[in-house]
Amino acid sequence: MAKLQSLFSMRHLLVLSLALNVSLILRIIYDSQLDLFFYKYPHQGQISNLHTHNKPRLLISSSFSNSSSSSTCEDHHQPPPKNNNRVINLDHGDPRVYEAFWRETGEKTTIRIAGWQSMSYFSDVSNVCWFLEPEFAEEVVRLHRVVGNAVTEDRHLVVGTGSSQLFLAALYALSPTHSPQPISVVSASPYYSSYPSMTDYQKSGLYKWGGDADKFDKSGPYIELVTSPNNPDGCVRRSVLNRSEGLLVHDLAYYWPQYTPISSPSNHDLTLFTLSKTTGHAGMRIGWALVKDKEVAKKMTKFIELNTIGVSKDSQLRAAKVLRAVSDSCELQGGGESFFQFSHKIMSDRWKQLREAVQRSNGFFSVPTFSPSFCTFFNQNLEPHPAFVWLKCERNVEDCESFLRGHNILTRSGTHFGVSQQYVRISMLDTDENFMHFLHRLSTINFR
Numbered sequence: 526m527a528k529l530q531s532l533f534s535m536r537h538l539l540v541l542s543l544a545l546n547v548s549l550i551l552r553i554i555y556d557s558q559l560d561l562f563f564y565k566y567p568h569q570g571q572i573s574n575l576h577t578h579n580k581p582r583l584l585i586s587s588s589f590s591n592s593s594s595s596s597t598c599e600d601h602h603q604p605p606p607k608n609n610n611r612v613i614n615l616d617h618g619d620p621r622v623y624e625a626f627w628r629e630t631g632e633k634t635t636i637r638i639a640g641w642q643s644m645s646y647f648s649d650v651s652n653v654c655w656f657l658e659p660e661f662a663e664e665v666v667r668l669h670r671v672v673g674n675a676v677t678e679d680r681h682l683v684v685g686t687g688s689s690q691l692f693l694a695a696l697y698a699l700s701p702t703h704s705p706q707p708i709s710v711v712s713a714s715p716y717y718s719s720y721p722s723m724t725d726y727q728k729s730g731l732y733k734w735g736g737d738a739d740k741f742d743k744s745g746p747y748i749e750l751v752t753s754p755n756n757p758d759g760c761v762r763r764s765v766l767n768r769s770e771g772l773l774v775h776d777l778a779y780y781w782p783q784y785t786p787i788s789s790p791s792n793h794d795l796t797l798f799t800l801s802k803t804t805g806h807a808g809m810r811i812g813w814a815l816v817k818d819k820e821v822a823k824k825m826t827k828f829i830e831l832n833t834i835g836v837s838k839d840s841q842l843r844a845a846k847v848l849r850a851v852s853d854s855c856e857l858q859g860g861g862e863s864f865f866q867f868s869h870k871i872m873s874d875r876w877k878q879l880r881e882a883v884q885r886s887n888g889f890f891s892v893p894t895f896s897p898s899f900c901t902f903f904n905q906n907l908e909p910h911p912a913f914v915w916l917k918c919e920r921n922v923e924d925c926e927s928f929l930r931g932h933n934i935l936t937r938s939g940t941h942f943g944v945s946q947q948y949v950r951i952s953m954l955d956t957d958e959n960f961m962h963f964l965h966r967l968s969t970i971n972f973r
Contacts, residue, residue: 613963614935618756618912620954622875623805626867633850636843643838653819654683654826656835664848665813668803669790671852672865673901674780676792680815681822684836685829688778688799688812692723693832695795695814698824699748699772700731709735709743712750713765714943715757715915717776718950720750737943738765745770752776754785757942757950758893759911761785778802783868785909786900794818802912804847804864805954811836811844865902872910875953875960879914882967890967891917914951925949932970934963 627634648658662682669675685691700708710724714737724734735741738749749771753762756779764773775793779785781803796815801807816822829836854863883890895909916936918925924946926938939948953960 609933609966609969611962612933612935613959613966615952615955615959615963616935616937618802618952618954620801620805620807620912621956622871622954622960623864623868624956626864627805627847630850633853634843634846636846638839638842643842646835648835648838648841653681653822656826656829656838657682657684658838658841658845661811661841661845661848664845664852665798667852668848671855672782672787673790674782674787675777675796675798675815676790677815680817681819683814683816683822683825683829684841685812685814686833686836687801687810688776688797688814689719689723690829690832691797691812691814691825692774692776693727694825694828695774695797695821696724696729696732696748697828698821699774699795700729701746702731704731704746707731707733709733709741709747710750711735711738711741711747711766712752713738713762715755715939715948716750716943717752717756718937718941741766746772748772748774750774750776752778754779754909754911757913757937758915759785759895759909759913760893761909779912782865782900782902783872783910784912786898786907787902788898789901795821800844800847804851806844806847809840809844809847811840869903869907869910872912872953873908876908876910876914878964879953882964883916885968886970888919889922889970891919910953912952912954914953915948916951917948919947923947932966934966 646656648656652659652662661684665682666677669677683691683694685694696710707730710720710732711734712720716737721734721736724732732748735743735747741747747766747768747770749764749766751762751764751773753775754760755762759779764771773794775791775796777791777796778799779802780787780791780798784802793815794817797812798814799812800809801812814822814825816825851864854861855865880892883892892914897906897908899905900907916925918928922928924938926936926946926949929936929949936949936951938946939950940946942948942950951963955963
């Protein structure tokens, strides 16, 4: 009996040892193949960037995990390890640059939602946008007043699942319903790379992508998209067509003090904003529109009703808490640093470091230059510090994206923005770790 137990135990140990070794081998093969997949296909979802930063976590929390890669002051000054095999994905604008500020806020941005809350579809049936949470609306209006970047009086506030949904809602609301031809949607190049695909992916009979506004010569009504500051090049934009039959949508996702001087409150018929670029909370999926015409606001609300039957109340309540913390940091500082002081300093430092790296290329790369202008929020003359750098490969490099890909730097080609492939868009909003790796890699490229 004792021999049988010993033999039985030994067999189990052998099986267990074999299983562990096979598991380890399979894991190594999986990681190698996954790294190769993300390197070859960087556009396959947002997880490509997450994979290069973090290992999967077992705990899920409403607050950030302390083990995650963060944008901290300490990390900012650490030289990056010399690992030229690391793939640096700066193709998309995942706004993790502000994590350090939100880690320090603690309970100020923590919310607790009881199981019985947020059960109804409805928030305020007396409002045009009946799923808009009053608390969120109040904080949006307050923040625009504090910053001075948008007129909110005599405007209808429409909330959306990010500004992407609001963009589609705006196209739906502005399009003629009984026109024999879909209305053309145009934007001056370089335009936001997602505008063409977002406009056409549903193959709507109401609207269709019409291309570069500077080259648009079709008569009749049209919708012009004005992004200011512009994504990708950071320039201040105005309408280029200015025809009587034109309808305008102003995308002001980056009209905040950390990116550009605030010159005056925007005063347009339809303006889009998004929490992701305002505070960095892309994962909440919250955006809002300020709409002058009540009927347009109603049609936008109807689109969202048909599309998602409203917008998450939980996200709106959390967004309200975050926006309140931003406004409080500006109005009730108590000797501390406001969110916009913190974020402006980060963007200013990053652009300074980037320009130094570009200068060391001896003319191989070039980036736009911006003139200072007066900022009413900071009450001084300041240079813009856009969320993306619009980098150009000079000399004999015709495909800048492919060239940088050869150095394990993933960017987005100018062809996606309606211009030459000599240009690429590079995110300035990633973690300090990724940004410092990028600067180091850019500085070690052999320019001979």
